[in-house]
Amino acid sequence: MNQKSDTVRVLIADDDPIVRQAVRSVLETSGAFQVVGEAEDGQTAAELVGRTQPDILLLDLLMPNLPGLEALRAITTAGAEVRTVLLCSAITAKQVLEALQLGARGVVLKRKVVELIPALDAVMRGQYWVESRSISNVVQIVQQLAAENAQLSQPQRRFGLTAREAEIVSFIAQGYMNRDIANSLSITEETVKRHMTNIFNKVGMSNRLELAVFAIEHGLVQK
Amino acid sequence: MAVRQGEDQVRAALEKVWMTSKPEVLSRLATIERFLASLESGNSNNASRLAAQSAAHRLSGSLGMFGLGEASTCAAEIESMLLHDDSLQAEKMAELLRDLRNMIERRESQDPGRIVHP
Numbered sequence: 001m002n003q004k005s006d007t008v009r010v011l012i013a014d015d016d017p018i019v020r021q022a023v024r025s026v027l028e029t030s031g032a033f034q035v036v037g038e039a040e041d042g043q044t045a046a047e048l049v050g051r052t053q054p055d056i057l058l059l060d061l062l063m064p065n066l067p068g069l070e071a072l073r074a075i076t077t078a079g080a081e082v083r084t085v086l087l088c089s090a091i092t093a094k095q096v097l098e099a100l101q102l103g104a105r106g107v108v109l110k111r112k113v114v115e116l117i118p119a120l121d122a123v124m125r126g127q128y129w130v131e132s133r134s135i136s137n138v139v140q141i142v143q144q145l146a147a148e149n150a151q152l153s154q155p156q157r158r159f160g161l162t163a164r165e166a167e168i169v170s171f172i173a174q175g176y177m178n179r180d181i182a183n184s185l186s187i188t189e190e191t192v193k194r195h196m197t198n199i200f201n202k203v204g205m206s207n208r209l210e211l212a213v214f215a216i217e218h219g220l221v222q223k
Numbered sequence: 224m225a226v227r228q229g230e231d232q233v234r235a236a237l238e239k240v241w242m243t244s245k246p247e248v249l250s251r252l253a254t255i256e257r258f259l260a261s262l263e264s265g266n267s268n269n270a271s272r273l274a275a276q277s278a279a280h281r282l283s284g285s286l287g288m289f290g291l292g293e294a295s296t297c298a299a300e301i302e303s304m305l306l307h308d309d310s311l312q313a314e315k316m317a318e319l320l321r322d323l324r325n326m327i328e329r330r331e332s333q334d335p336g337r338i339v340h341p
Contacts, residue, residue, distance in 0.1 A: 016284050114233050
């Protein structure tokens with residue numbers, strides 16, 4: 001946040017000048033935001049983040065010269081301290097999860113642009129904004145998306161997981177902690193940890209969020 | 224109350240942008256219609272197809288912001304047709320374009336205060 005004026009500094013990245021103008025106009029209805037730059041492609045967005053150091057980057061998904069998620073990856077890799085919010089026409093659950101993994105703090109659909117200011121307010125308070133609401137942590141989002149995907153996905157491959165391990169993966173994808181899993185399965189936390197080590201080795205993931213995304217993508221979430 | 228007031232201000236701001244952007248929106252629509260005409264007469268080329276694809280992409284990206292969510296989806300369908308050779312059918316595209324133009328023109332005749340954002 002800009003220390004002098006207390007306004008939130010925003011960079012808008014979208015290949016369409018009409019969208020950029022609309023977003024700028026929306027932000028100008030509140031005195032809390034200052035647009036510090038506009039980018040019409042992903043490459044320029046990544047460069048401008050370094051140059052203007054905005055508090056928030058509003059990033060479209062489908063842009064020339066580096067699509068949105070690739071631009072986000074470049075920005076995250078560069079260690080920029082910007083909060084990125086995707087502003088897009090449509091997005092899949094898989095893309096939302098990928099964006100969150102890459103450090104995005106929210107997603108606003110263009111047809112719900114009236115929610116832009118509440119979304120940015122939530123993100124500036126340290127929350128996430130997904131599916132038109134403020135969410136306090138990423139596990140909640142994964143849990144929500146997992147529940148939605150569970151209705152659509154059918155398990156296809158088990159990746160060498162035992163029935164018990166598959167069960168634990170499903171719990172992880174729904175946001176359960178080790179203690180909750182242990183209680184649900186009537187086993188000890190130590191046993192859960194042992195299973196987790198085996199699971200990580202089998203599927204090649206290194207943390208719970210990656211595992212949750214993997215489980216959702218491969219239909220490993222049980223109803 | 225403050226939230227509602229904020230939303231009203233946002234809608235009014237978007238309405239102003241819509242008024243100034245209309246010529247560009249219609250120009251994008253015309254770009255796709257020209258491509259369709261060339262496709263129907265067997266004179267289409269890659270440059271006009273790319274221009275139509277870009278126009279459809281931008282319409283898809285922007286129309287939803289002005290309360291035209293269905294039109295945005297329609298433009299996305301057209302963009303998808305233009306991206307894939309096997310789905311490029313003049314008759315289907317003509318139908319989608321007619322729908323798209325109707326939706327845009329219908330918005331024109333509405334009272335701006337009644338435009339509903341989901």
